[in-house]
Amino acid sequence: MAEHRQGQATPDALLTRIGQVVMLHHGGDREEARRRLLDLWTEIGEDGDPLHRCTLAHYLADTQDDPFDELAWDLRALTAAEEHEGSPEVRALYPSLHLNLAADYLKLGRTEAARTHVRKARRAARALRDDRYGDGMRAAISRMELRLGEGGGIGGPRGE
Secondary structure (H helix, E strand, C coil): CHHHCCCCCCCCHHHHHHHHHHHHHHCCCHHHHHHHHHHHHHHHCCCCCHHHHHHHHHHHHHCCCCHHHHHHHHHHHHHHHHHCCCCHHHHHHHHHHHHHHHHHHHHCCCHHHHHHHHHHHHHHHHHCCCCHHHHHHHHHHHHHHHHCCCCCCCCCCCCC
16 A cells, blocks of 8 residues: 555554555455455444545455445445545545546446546546556556557547
């Protein structure tokens, strides 16, 4: 999660814990990662800090087996981000949030919704720095645009 926290000055213990579980997930233990992330979700509650809820929901989506459940968690992440709008941490998350939603909608055969979110991801990516995270996000957005036949890319007709 460190790449998402571009503007954060002090370490956040809960974000560190989330990052540790994400490493478990990336290590291949999807079920255990989902269980631990759900435990953290219960710990912070529906009214917890929006950045924490956004981050947790964002990663919980990745541990889901059902594409409808994945979409539901990604929508929770976006809703929480909108509650924390304006912070540097959230601005850095928007491209990824919209890109994940585009992928969710594409899996569900909802191509127009996917196109809407990839365009939002492209617009949100303007706020990213020219660093590893920003470059990676822009590349991932370009790949999704190609999958959707958008072909806009940076500076293209839909890259606005």
